[in-house]
Structures are given as structure tokens and as C-alpha cells.
Amino acid sequence: MKPWGNLGVVETIYEDEVYDDDDDDDDNSSNSPSLLSSPPSPLHSSAQAWSSAMGCKTDVLIHVQGTAFHLHKDPLISRSTYLRRKLTEKSELTLSPPLNITAETFSLVVDFCYGTHLLVTPFNVASLLVAADLLGMTEAKGEDDSNLKQMTENYFQKFIAVNGKYAAIVFKSCLALLPEAETTSFLVSRCVEVMNLTEDSKGLDGYFDDVISLRADDFKIVAESMHQRFEYQDLLYRIVDFYLEEHNAKITEEQKTQICNSIDCNKLSPQLLLHAVQNPRMPLRFVVRAMLVEQLNTRRSILSAANHQYYPRRHRPTNSNNEDDDNSNVTLGEILQRDATKRETAQLKAAMDATSSRIQTLDKQLLCMKKLLQESDHENVIERSGGGCRDVLESGRSASFHYGSGRKIERAYNGAPASASFRFSGGLEERALGCSSSENSGIKKNIGQRLIKGLKCALQPKIALITRKV
Template sequence: MRGWNQSGAIQTIYEEEHRSSSTPSLSPSPSFSSSPPSLHSIVNAWSLHSAAEPNVLILVQGTSFRLHQDCMISQSSYLKQHLVGVSNVTISPPLNITAETFSMVADFCYTHEVHLTPSNVAAIRVAAELLGMTEGENLCEVTESYFERVVAVDASMVMRSCVTMLPEAETTASLVSRCIEALIWNGDVSFLDDVVEMHSQDFQIVASYLNKRLPDHDALYKIIDIYLKENKYGKLTEEQQTEICNNLDCSKLSPHILVECVQNPRMSLKFIMGAILVEHLKTRDSLVAAATTATHQTERTSLRKILQHAHRHTTLIEETMDSTYHRIQNLEKELMEMKNHLQHHQFMDEKRNNNALNQERSVSFHFEPPKNSRIQRGGRGSISSSSFMLDNIITKKHNEVEMSVTNKTSIDMTRFFPRNFMFSLKNAFGCRMQRQSRRS
């Protein structure tokens, strides 16, 4: 897009803006380009016609627009609200509006005309909705009418332009879901290439709107399945899968799609369990309907066929339950492995902490002799000193043993001395008396 600085008029516009501005905030920044020449010429023509200079400054993604306040607020409720008592406003995210799109919007505010194409209708439609241009025959009505016509002819191109405007393109006017709906009715599946490029949050929004718009969900199931399989963001989390799968209404799925959905490993477990219940209810209802119809019809269906039909459905449900049971077992096994892995890591962490604590304790009580210190011969801690001390201990023990023996002997002698002494005196006197009697 060519700016005003390429048209030769930018210096004059900047001089006028600088003279009319009394605050530094309204002076143009060198990083800003200016609005396109087509809008510039329209603004100049309006100034000559109304004898009034532009009195508001609107900044959009680095581009400055000097415009007339009356023209803008008469068409936009957003600008009418934000230009109360001020002369400048900045349009920035979350408003997803580019400078090129705002230039077309401003052009419509002055001329009530806008040049629409399949590639820009989505951007202008979203901008009109965000700026509150909805009253009467305003820009919303003009772009909506064009969108409805062009989407029936070239929905694929409109779809590509809508994807770049997500999520606003869907939350404001359901543009993406309406394009998909048109392509589904036309049998065109080329839009799937654009679907897999969507972010998971944007796809969730689109799927929720498709849930409300589509009368049956067979096509929605195919879209969700392809997105879960081929989206460029890789494998989604279980929570994201559940959130996306919840947009499917099992009661709106045809029987063979419901069976395929139940057996699809990409579907969330919660959704599969709900689908199994719906399949069981449908089977029961079909059996009841078949039995009722057989009663009233002339050519009645035999009981054998009813039983065969019931047996096939029962077998199918059993196979589905087995598949789901194996998936649940695998999940339980993975959870158990994760739990053991976490416990092992916790054990190793505790072991390392204990080893670190023991090491700190051993370091704190460790005695390290001074450097350059040597143990002298015979000194404390030397081998000779150890042997000397050992000899002293042995000698001391030997003396203690001898002393104990001597003490014991002295104790025995002290105890038995009186008795032995008297016995010796008796023997001595006895012997002397016997000798005297012999002599006489």
C-alpha cells in the first residue's frame, strides 16, 4: 500500500498537523506512515466542501489518519464512544484491524461506498462489526450481503481470508463455519488444508459453531478426525481432545459413522464411552421399532432375522467394549509406570540428600593435622610410642596380678594364724609332757 509520503503531499499534511496541534502527543512520529492517497483526496474534498479541517487523529498499526470527527462518529458507535472529549484515538489489539482495512472503512464513512472482493470481504466485515457499524444500511449490512453472494461462488478463497482473521472472524459473524458449511454442501474438501493450519483454540471455536449450524454431524466428525490426525501443532493433550470431541453430538451421527467413531483411537475416552451408550440406545430402539413394525406389517420379519440383527449389534458392542477396555488397561499401565518412575526418583533424591548430610557431618568432625607437621620418634602417635605404651600396659597388668596373689596370701595367713598358733603350742606342750613321763 502506497503511503502519503510517496504521493508528494506528506510534507504539507505534516506541516498543517504540526501547526494545528498544541500537544506533543498529536505530532506525527517519524515511524508512522500516512493514510493512502485515495482517502487523502476524499478528506481534502470534504474539507473544501464543508470548510472544516480534519479535527481527529486516528492511529492504526503505525499509520496516522487525520479525519473529520462528524463523519466517523456518525457511522461508528465505537469511535463515537472513544472520541468524547479527545481528538485522538489508537486502534490496536484486541481489535484485529489493519491500516489498509481501516482506510476502506474510513472511505465508506465519507462516501458510503466500499470496494469489496472475495479476499477482503472478511477483513472489512470483521472491522465493521468491531467498530460498531451495524445500524441501518451500514457497513455490516453491505459486507454481509456481499459475503452471502460470494460464498456461494468462491467459498474457498473467502475461507482462506477468514482463517487469517481468527478468532474474530468466527466470534463476530461465524464466517469460517459458514464457509465450511457451503463447501460441505458443494462437496469441496479443499478447505481441510486450511483447517489443519488452525490453532487448537481457533479450531475449538469453529467446531463449536459448526455444532450449532450443521443438521447432522457426519461431516463434522470427519473434520475433527482429520484435524486430530494432521494438525501442524502435533499431538494434542487429552484435555484438548476431549474439548474438541465434545462438539460432536452422537445422536446426530449416522449408525456407520457412530461405529467408526467408537473404534477411532484418536477420539477421547470420555467421548467414546458416551458414544457406546448412544449406540446401545439406538440398537435397543431399532429392535423395538423392528418388533413393532413386524407386528403390523403384512410381510412380517421373522424372529430369526431380528435375532440375527440383535446378535450382530451385540457382537459389535462387545468388540467395542473390548477395544475400550484394552485402551483403559494400557493407560493404567502407563500411569503405573509413571508412578514407579516418580517413586524411584524420589527415593534417589532422598538417598542423595542423606549422603550429602552424612558427608557434611563427617567433614565437620574430621581432624586434619597441621601441614608440614611430623611425628617425632617416641612422640605421641608414633609407632615406637605405641609399642612403649603397650609394654607399660603389659608390665602393669603383670604387677597387678602378682600383687593380687600376695595380698590373697597375706589375707589367708592373717585369718588362720591364731588357730595354727594354738595348735602348734598344744603340740609342743604335749610332746614335752610325754618325754618327762618317760624319763620318770
């Protein structure tokens, strides 16, 4: 029995040709039973040719999305490490999630295992790339042979990576394959990168509509991949802003923060950095980080202008032989000024890190305050349903910012303006009964306003310090 690798290649009969030869297909299907529960396909002829050449029948059964594939074990385990591991001791297997592989894609994969000529297109390259990674089809049988992963990756580099229209097709097809499409092959971020290089910025807006349908977890994975691939992140900021605009009320603050952490404010243009500082959709932590980066950039610009004003560069000779003399033209004052600038920049970065840490602490305290308010509202509803309504105590609306006689919100300073914190004191059980929803919302709004004022007071000394240094 000759090895199956020496068999001739069976040409694939593609779907568009099947519709043209319906009569021929009917005759072939009537002569032999189908190997699939679905209508005859190119896979049928491949498996039949293998059976005829090797003189053996199918010995494994694989289920994919309700479709049963009767196949031969040898060609499958020789190409796929996953199938080799699963079919070693059993002859029946079901490919189900988390393996994101459709029956149509698996049919193409099996064709490749049988040695059939595989037609890769922009419409199926994404699914084939994902399937090759999930099934472990990364091994070649010989020096002149190529595995499915290598073949599809070469196609992507040769045709998709240089054509924005093809990249748009792949982009839409791989959205349904998330998160595997991004975690295995970075397909979404790569397609966006290609479209950004080949299309104008306005042309990309039409593709942003497809991003709206993504879940927050999937979008976070895509944003993190784009963060790693993009040298300048203006496009990433626009995509994140567009997503938050559509999902602002559907995702939590923690999810917003995780998504925005993928944006490096140091890689934003000055225009978008200013937009980020004034963007109400962005979480507070990101806005503060953008504000500090903007202050740092402003300081650098001022120092650079001052250096040029007080220490103008001397005229350099055009002769290239005098390049060694340029370094000797630097004065001691320029060197001292440069060193001072580096020290001040390091101090400012340290202040930014300290402020960011303080912002995280304030975020945690804010979450605690929200939880206490929710618990208080829940108790109020229970008490109101059990005992009748009463008038709201006037002290609940007073400027001293406390509920009833026992619930207070105090503000403490731990030695520095940036260490402002808030705490609740008093029992929740002493809150007056019968608070209306409108009054509760007014109290919550008052809390939010005071918290923002406190945060501004905490950050004001840092900004004032930066301004004085500038």
C-alpha cells in the first residue's frame, strides 16, 4: 500500500460550479451514498478518491454544528495536532465552542487534509486562519509542503495587507469570529491598520458602524491589540470614542476605564489630546491622565521655545567635514539648561504618577459611596413599603451635606490637598422615611457635585505647581 502523501491532487469542484452541473451531481450522488448529512460537496469526491486509492473505508465521525463528517483518520491526524490528540483513542468527535469553527470552514479544512486544491478568498481567509490556529495546523509534511496556517498567512500578506477593499471584506467577516480572530491572528487590528493606510479618514467612518455590535469584552481585546500595533493612536481614540458614544449607558465605569487604558495619551495628537480632556464620555481617570500629559507637553514646548530664545543655535558651516566641530559649539549654559529641563521633567513625571495613584484611590472611595447610597435607597424602599410615607426632613437638603441627624459625609485632609477623602458616618437606619425619587436624585447630584469639587481641589495644587514652574 503506497503512502497517501504520494497520491495525486484532486481538483476541487467549487460551489459555483456545482450549481451549473446539477444534473451531473444528481447522477454521482445516486451512485454512491453521501459521506455527509448535507448535499454532496467537493469533500465527498476527496474522501471517495482516498477510499479508492487506499482500499479502506472511513473510520472516524466528526460532528460540527449538526453536520456529520465520515472521514479517514490518517490524513486528519497528519495535518492537525488537535485532531491527532483527540482521535488517538476514539473514533468520534464533536467540535463545539470554544472552537469557533463552522461546518463550511471545517469542510475546507478537511479538503486541505486530503490534499485537495484549496481556493482561498477574502471571504474565507479569516475563518481558515482561525481554524488553522485552533486545530493546530502549523506543521508541514516536508520541505516542499506548506501547512494551512502558513498558506493562509501568506495569502493575507500578499493580497489583503496591500488592498484596503479586501481588508474591509476580511474585517467584516472576522467580527463574527471574535474573540478567537483577535487572540490567535490579530485579524481585526491588522485589517484596521491596512484600511487606515490605504483609505482616507472619512472613508473609515463607514466601517465604525460594525464595531457597535461588539460586546465590551471583545472590543477591549481589539483595542488592546490596536494599542500594541499602532505607533500613533489617533485612530484608536476615535474608535473608542465612537464606541463609548453608542454604549455609554450600556457599560459600566469599570469597563470604560479598562477600554480607555488601551489608549496611550503620549501618542495622541495635540488636537485629540485637548478633545480627550474635554470629552464627557471618557472616564475620570483617563481625563486626568490626558490633562497631565497635556500639561507636560505644554511645559516641554515652553522650555524648548525658551532654549531657542536665550540660547540660539550658532551658524553651522555647510561643509560636511566640519561636523565634528558642531558639538564643540555647545555652551556650558546650554548644557546646564538641558540638565535642568531633564530634572524638572522627571519631577513632573513623578508628580503625574503620584496623582494617578491618588485618582485610583478616589475612584475606589467613589465606588464605596455609590454602594452606600444604593443600600440606603434599598432600605428606604423597604421602610416605605412597611410603614407609610412621611415628610422628608429639611436637613436632607441643607448645605451642611448630611442626611437626617445621623448620616453625614465628612471631608478630611491627610496633610496635603491631594489626599482629600470622603467617609460616611452615622447609622443608615436613622434616615427619614418616605423620600421621593426626585429628592433622592437631588441628593445624589449634590454628592456628585461635591465630589468633583473635592477632586478639583485635590488636583489644583499640582496644576498650580506646574504653572509656577512654567
